[in-house]
Amino acid sequence: MQDLIQRLAEWQEELAAIRHDLHRHPEMGFEERRTAALVAGKLREWGIEVAEGLAGTGVVGTLKGRRPGQRAIALRADMDALPIQEETGLPYASASPGVMHACGHDGHTTMLLGAARHLAENPDFAGTVHFIFQPAEEGLGGGRRMVEEGLFRRFPVEAVFGLHNEPGLALGRFGIRPGPMLANVDTWSVTFRGTGGHGAVPHRATDPTQPMASFITALQGVIGRNIPARETAVLSVGHVAAGDARAPNVIPSEVRVSGTGRSFSPGVREIMGRRLRELAELLAAAHGCTAEVAYRHDYPALVNTAEGVALAAAAAGALASADAVDTDFPPITAGEDFAYMLQERPGAFMLVGNGVAEDGTFHHVHTPRYDFNDALIPIGAAYWVSLVQHALGTAETAGQGA
Template identity: 60%
Template sequence: MHPTTPDALRADSAFLDRLTEIRRDIHRHPETAFEERRTSDIVAGILEDLGMEIHRGLGKTGVVGTLKGKRGGDRVIGLRADMDALFIEEQTGLPYASQINGKMHACGHDGHTTMLLGAAVKLAADPDFAGTLHFIFQPAEEGLGGARVMIEEGLFDLFPCDAVYGLHNGPKEPLGRVQTRSGPYMAAGDTWEVIFEGTGGHGAVPHTATDPTIPAGQFVASIAQIISRLVSSNDAAVVSVGHMNAGDYNSPNIIPSKVVIRGTARSYRPEVRDLLERSLARFAESCAAPHDVTARLIYTRRYPPLINTADQVAVAVAAAEATVGDGMVDGNAPLAGGSEDFSFMLERVPGAYVMIGNGDSGNAAFVHTPKYDFNDELIPIGVAYWLNVVREELGGEA
């Protein structure tokens, strides 16, 4: 197998026009977590037309297509794309904007699905590799852990892999710039909630009440110390407040009996994750006790840290350099604060996850915003990257 360049794919205008049409069709019809029925029908139909064996139903709407190389070989790798959209009202004004009120592809999963489909088309036309490929199209990446569900329902039991690869478009990054790193790359994404409860009472006579607003305020002001004083300077972590609720807007003279504070916690190592959970509970309780108020922590571990394997990062970097040139590849990228449920797959199978720049023009919008759009100029770059990953992994002799 020879390296594939984006220019070689751009020369096949009919191929790229078809992929652009598929991407924009998926964009018009966004489907949120575990409801990606139309999208999975499109994926399954294309894979079936290519002559692949397909499996449907993992994670409700997941699709796995299997392609065997014509040169034999025992090595098996998985290539994964996510399919789900978000609950956001689109404001792009594009001719292919979402036709579903309150839903849009605001993270580029329409593009991720399309790029992997493009790679499947090219590889099925000439499976000149030694081994087996599983094309994994996953539902529900956005918050509901579709990767975890697919695994729990037997993904890697039915389709064992020696390595697995994933990618994401890099919002507001130069088009085609590839970033990755060995070891921890993306953060564990956890949600926490602290509930302070007292008796409440009339605001004119606070001495007759136990007031949960005072310890709640002290708690919010103090939790920055968890990062600055308890987490080692060699580690990265974040604790942020995203929601506070107490009382009634129309009753400012009433001390509420309950204050609810919710937020996110991000970390890259299990030990730090444990520390954040313990510390949030301890800080809440220490603020509450002097005021005769109770505090209760609910800590929900959502996505684990995404930890890349060194050998597979080397494969990914080589594939990226073959695709866009070594000047456009950073194999030691900074830690990324976002979370990604591909991390569940990497807990089970060695692999690598990369970010590929979606373009940084003046009108480029960030993901998870109403004006975001996947850049179709990234399609040939992403397809070429996938083909070069297969070349690096399975391009040798059986």
């Protein structure tokens, strides 16, 4: 199967050119019009049936195998960029100020395009493959919107698969795990209100900075005292706002603190939301103030099925030595909206190493000097092809459902 990577590497120049073009012209979530048009154009050029306009800018390509079969799977890539000012200095760096492909979705789109082209030329499988190019993965829930707009009614599949690059993991190594692999993502905010007053006479005021200070330190007690020790949970403060820097002698009447929560199970998520609210309200009351609490559930945890992981690991293992596939990869406290697709259909989300520099350093996703590794293009594309062969076709484990 090494030769599969080599065959895809024959298109390296062309595929890397697509990747650089996407990188130079990044588009924010639900604004991926140029990207979607490029994707749809390439798919049509290679003889693949194309549906456009799903969840606004989403594209789905559909390819039937040469051999008859009713089964179908979906492979998903994401297309959107981030509001980050690029600092790579690369010749193909972003031409759009403040917008950057800092999560490698340019590479994800390119790898799936490469796989689609190879499969269109070699449709040696039984059944149907749908290539999902989704918009707005970064916080806006493009995947959820595709599901809500009937993605899997229109394109029925028995399983769905995702792939993401992972900086810091050696180039071409794979990481996956059954069960929860990426986290529930929550956003919370608390507004403490008191009377405020003159800083010289605090006994005439109720001071909302007091409950806020207690709240911020008490918050970590939720992790240490309320969440079972075997579970993973994170509560972080990301923003604090109060008063006016020009008036340090005034006790503010309102202070606001907000942050994020991460967990892997619905039970832990419930405990965090409930305890955060209790602490805010009771600490406010203890200081004669009030607290207004908002605790919002954003992306749900991404949960792989055991069968999906087995299939994905077999597909990756066929490309490299089996020890290049870690099927006990540690869960990650970031989120992914591919979770919504996995709520609808079984399947698995695979990570593939974006590599490490010779000195052992790397730039993580969502940072201004990150770049997707072009050497990964044929590896990721070959993984997709191998997955189709394993799920629908010609490899030894053919017929194994996901």
